[in-house]
Amino acid sequence: MRYSQLFGKTNKTAPHDADSTNARLLTQAGFINQLMAGVYTYLPLGLRVLKKIHNIVRDEMNKLGASEIYMPALHPKDVYDKTQRWDKIDVLFKLEGHGEKQYALGSTHEEIVTPLVQQYVHSYKDLPLSVYQIQDKFRNEQRAKSGLLRGREFSMKDLYSFHLTEEDFLDFYEKSKQAYLNVFKRCGLDALIVEASGGVFSKFSHEFQVPTQYGEDLIYHCECGFAQNREIAEVKDGDACPSCKIGKVIETKSIEVGNIFPLKTRFTDAFGFKVQGPDRKMHDVLMGCYGIGPSRVMGSIIEIHNDDRGMIWPKSVAPFDVHIVSLSNKDAMIKEKIENTAESFMRDLELQGVEVLWDDRDASAGEKFADADLIGIPLRLVVSEKSLAEDSVEWKERHEENARLVKLTNLVEEVTITVLP
Numbered sequence: 001m002r003y004s005q006l007f008g009k010t011n012k013t014a015p016h017d018a019d020s021t022n023a024r025l026l027t028q029a030g031f032i033n034q035l036m037a038g039v040y041t042y043l044p045l046g047l048r049v050l051k052k053i054h055n056i057v058r059d060e061m062n063k064l065g066a067s068e069i070y071m072p073a074l075h076p077k078d079v080y081d082k083t084q085r086w087d088k089i090d091v092l093f094k095l096e097g098h099g100e101k102q103y104a105l106g107s108t109h110e111e112i113v114t115p116l117v118q119q120y121v122h123s124y125k126d127l128p129l130s131v132y133q134i135q136d137k138f139r140n141e142q143r144a145k146s147g148l149l150r151g152r153e154f155s156m157k158d159l160y161s162f163h164l165t166e167e168d169f170l171d172f173y174e175k176s177k178q179a180y181l182n183v184f185k186r187c188g189l190d191a192l193i194v195e196a197s198g199g200v201f202s203k204f205s206h207e208f209q210v211p212t213q214y215g216e217d218l219i220y221h222c223e224c225g226f227a228q229n230r231e232i233a234e235v236k237d238g239d240a241c242p243s244c245k246i247g248k249v250i251e252t253k254s255i256e257v258g259n260i261f262p263l264k265t266r267f268t269d270a271f272g273f274k275v276q277g278p279d280r281k282m283h284d285v286l287m288g289c290y291g292i293g294p295s296r297v298m299g300s301i302i303e304i305h306n307d308d309r310g311m312i313w314p315k316s317v318a319p320f321d322v323h324i325v326s327l328s329n330k331d332a333m334i335k336e337k338i339e340n341t342a343e344s345f346m347r348d349l350e351l352q353g354v355e356v357l358w359d360d361r362d363a364s365a366g367e368k369f370a371d372a373d374l375i376g377i378p379l380r381l382v383v384s385e386k387s388l389a390e391d392s393v394e395w396k397e398r399h400e401e402n403a404r405l406v407k408l409t410n411l412v413e414e415v416t417i418t419v420l421p
């Protein structure tokens with residue numbers, strides 16, 4: 001794709017109210033555009049990243065055996081009356097329709113998914129079952145802040161599982177932990193599994209926390225894997241680890257990128273959802289819910305992977321695989337040769353399935369390099385008079401300091417091997 005044709009360009013000045021690295025860099029690089037506090041448009045570059053994160057999440061959820069659905073974001077009040085949460089969910093956006101009918105915008109979907117699944121599950125033979133969706137959630141957060149980290153409209157993957165026995169639930173719950181770790185790893189984040197309060201439904205839940213000084217949460221963890229959120233922690237910084245007894249507990253700020261909860265029968269009871277067991281008696285249905293915030297993941301990736309020049313995308317979620325930069329030239333013939341080389345190179349790579357952004361603008365080398373660093377695509381290839389004199393392009397990976405010349409022959413193959421999984 002030609003950069004000149006891309007909607008949403010870089011801008012030199014940072015947004016005046018950007019309170020975090022991700023808000024500043026993503027806005028400056030033309031990935032997102034703020035409509036109001038906590039609400040963003042995803043421009044083409046940002047949308048490409050978000051979709052890649054979605055697809056990683058989708059892949060891991062499908063591997064868990066869950067089915068993807070898409071539920072409404074507009075909810076009637078009566079389902080919240082059944083669970084008595086209309087006035088309990090403090091972040092719920094409420095609105096009024098014709099005839100004074102009350103609605104809410106979905107902040108989570110237990111009230112929708114439970115009666116939905118109930119319509120299709122009649123006997124123990126229909127269980128276990130899990131469904132998920134990837135959708136925007138709406139939360140009237142006290143304070144929207146830190147760019148994509150805390151929005152009022154944000155992307156969430158929410159999965160719900162239904163089980164006949166506690167044992168079966170726990171088995172799925174453990175498998176979901178591994179799936180979550182896979183998601184974050186594939187997105188370039190090292191997440192820790194942290195014990196947290198279960199809220200109103202059960203004694204515990206598990207959060208997936210990415211340690212960084214820019215996080216809002218505070219966790220206590222040990223190398224052995226022990227980790228607790230401040231809200232339930234029985235330890236402090238420097239304490240001997242209560243789990244392995246060898247290591248020391250470290251206090252770290254972190255970002256919650258995922259959270260999984262046992263819901264027991266909190267919602268199935270509210271909707272009178274029971275199933276017939278093999279003994280022909282009616283049995284409780286146990287539930288779990290599992291959330292990931294793909295937009296918060298996107299913001300977190302940038303809080304972790306950046307330098308003073310801009311963003312450094314992990315390959316798996318980069319908006320493009322390769323950034324071709326063709327340099328302008330005073331000599332019209334040389335200029336044409338440079339552009340032809342860049343363009344045919346782009347076409348050849350695209351035929352191999354490589355995603356290419358070509359900076360074809362008539363801008364200075366300095367401006368193009370600064371933009372390439374800001375945008376942060378993993379591999380930059382510069383075509384210039386100098387490189388063509390060597391039948392080469394200049395090859396530079398975003399996370400490395402040095403560039404090297406690579407011959408045009410075999411270049412497509414070399415790029416393909418480097419960027420494709």
Ligand code: ATP
Pocket residue numbers: 108139141148149150151152154155156256257258259291292293294295296297
């Ligand atoms: P927090 O404690 O940060 O307010 P939460 O515990 O209320 O979040 P959950 O209900 O567990 O959030 O939502 C599941 C996931 O959705 C979170 O782990 C997070 O990744 C994401 N998420 C929650 N709230 C927001 C938000 N306001 N903006 C962006 N992502 C969010």
Ligand code: MG
Pocket residue numbers: 207256258259
């Ligand atoms: Mg949470």
